[in-house]
Amino acid sequence: MHVVIAAPFGGTSVILRPGSPKAIKVGGARFAEIRTAAAGDGPVPDWLADAAATQWGIALHDRPAAGNVLVRAPGPYRFSRATWEINLGCDYDCEMCYLGKKRFEGLDREGKRRLLRTMRDAGVIWLQITGGEPLIDPDFSDAYEHAHELGMVIELLSNGSRLHNERVLGLLTERPPSKLTLSVYGASAETYDAVTRRRGAFNRFTEGLHKALDAGLNIDLSLILVRRNAHEQEAMRAWANELGLPYREYANISPTIHGTDETLPSQSPEHLTQRAPFRGCPAGHTFFHADPFGRASICKVGREPNIDLVAEDVQGLARLGGIADSLMLRTGGCTGCTLSGSCRVCRPMAKAFQEAKAPLKNYCQHDESR
Ligand code: SF4
Ligand code: SF4
Structure with missing residues (x-):
């Protein structure tokens, strides 16, 4: 079972440990170094072993990268x-x-x-x-x-x-x-x-x-x-x-x-x-x-x-981004709303309330006393 994960993320890369919310940010050159070590029989780089010891108190010095570091491939989109x-x-x-x-x-x-x-x-x-x-x-x-x-x-x-x-x-x-x-x-x-x-x-x-x-x-x-x-x-x-x-x-x-x-x-x-x-x-x-x-x-x-x-x-x-953009348009019950710039709910949430014929006070500024 791997001990840490190396993953490309948002134009850079992160080192993560299963079970921990903490992350170590690393640049492209270091990510490539980890990937090379894990693909062959190289050890965990010393700088990574040092950082993992500080962050999680784990010992990775002189251990093979393969099996200890799981290297993730980048996805085709921006989803993380x-x-x-x-x-x-x-x-x-x-x-x-x-x-x-x-x-x-x-x-x-x-x-x-x-x-x-x-x-x-x-x-x-x-x-x-x-x-x-x-x-x-x-x-x-x-x-x-x-x-x-x-x-x-x-x-x-x-x-x-x-x-x-x-x-x-x-x-x-x-x-x-x-x-x-x-x-x-x-x-x-x-x-x-x-x-x-x-x-x-x-x-x-x-x-x-x-x-x-x-x-x-x-x-x-x-x-x-x-x-x-x-x-x-x-x-x-x-x-x-x-x-x-x-x-x-x-x-x-x-x-x-x-x-x-x-x-x-x-x-x-x-x-x-x-x-x-x-x-x-x-x-x-x-x-x-x-x-x-x-x-x-x-x-x-x-x-x-x-x-x-x-x-x-x-x-x-690949189509989900376009769907998201269309769902955010203030259509349906929010069409032409002059308060949409300061609205407190997104359009999908407003739609859910409107479909349920919920009282305006539960979600919409048109019921707020001003
Ligand atoms: S319900 Fe939450 S996650 Fe979904 S579109 Fe609205 S703000 Fe975003
Ligand atoms: S204030 Fe009400 S009507 Fe206007 S955009 Fe928000 S939920 Fe829709």
Whole structure:
């Protein structure tokens, strides 16, 4: 198993370590030196061994580059990041979930492996695996290991419900993700179980969280705030602080990806926060999203049109930049809007709210008192 990855990135190159969010930037000449060493029987260059020892505390001096350094080939486009919904199924039933009706469907094990290789060929270095709940997918271990083998640095988004499982935790301990982001739905069993609509969920989550902390995984928390748990906002913050974990709060509820509005009543009105004005986004240009069927879209929100990576392979991604540009035009319900220059949502997000006939106050300045 490789110890570090050398990858071309944005006109330069980076050295990465699986399981770590840190990177070492290197120029073209040094990248070429690593590539030559790894292609033959040369040792890891001393300067790289020194830098890796400083950055990660690992010993690479006098070790062969081949086998220890995985050298990535450049992709044909500008993509370096992707998100992937390994499935849309989940073991929770949260009323605010933007996935709406959640079904287990998509590619089989070999299809998932093929999709990962397509992502690798596209130049994806940083991969976020999400769901649904990724850790309950029967192919998760296989896909996760394969993505590692392909030289990707993996971040996981999870509800944490399976971290208490020894097999799952063993895998993540052996091959740690660079970051494990866990959603938190309450600070008490009563509230957490009510939001997730699963009895015993809080206790399982808490057990898994502590096991993952003991295993030394790099965890941060997403505190999800809705009407049903808003009274525990301070308690959730205090819990995160007590654990010494970084956290972010998410309080703005979106319509579902199917354009329906059943999620919106869970919005806590007093926690509806104003987003910063939208200033553009590299979706579809430097990153993309893949759904469980291997359909690539610009992001999790702008899902149509998409490109079938199974049928078209990496070449299909050549069209994604054009799709992204067309999706950003202020068309549909935003046509001619005089406030679009200071709008707080991108066009794909506005479209999702408009299709769901959401109240303007949830996303649009035309309802703000000025
Ligand atoms: S939802 Fe909008 S801002 Fe977010 S990634 Fe998609 S296009 Fe960009
Ligand atoms: S302010 Fe409202 S109508 Fe105008 S661009 Fe933004 S979401 Fe669309």
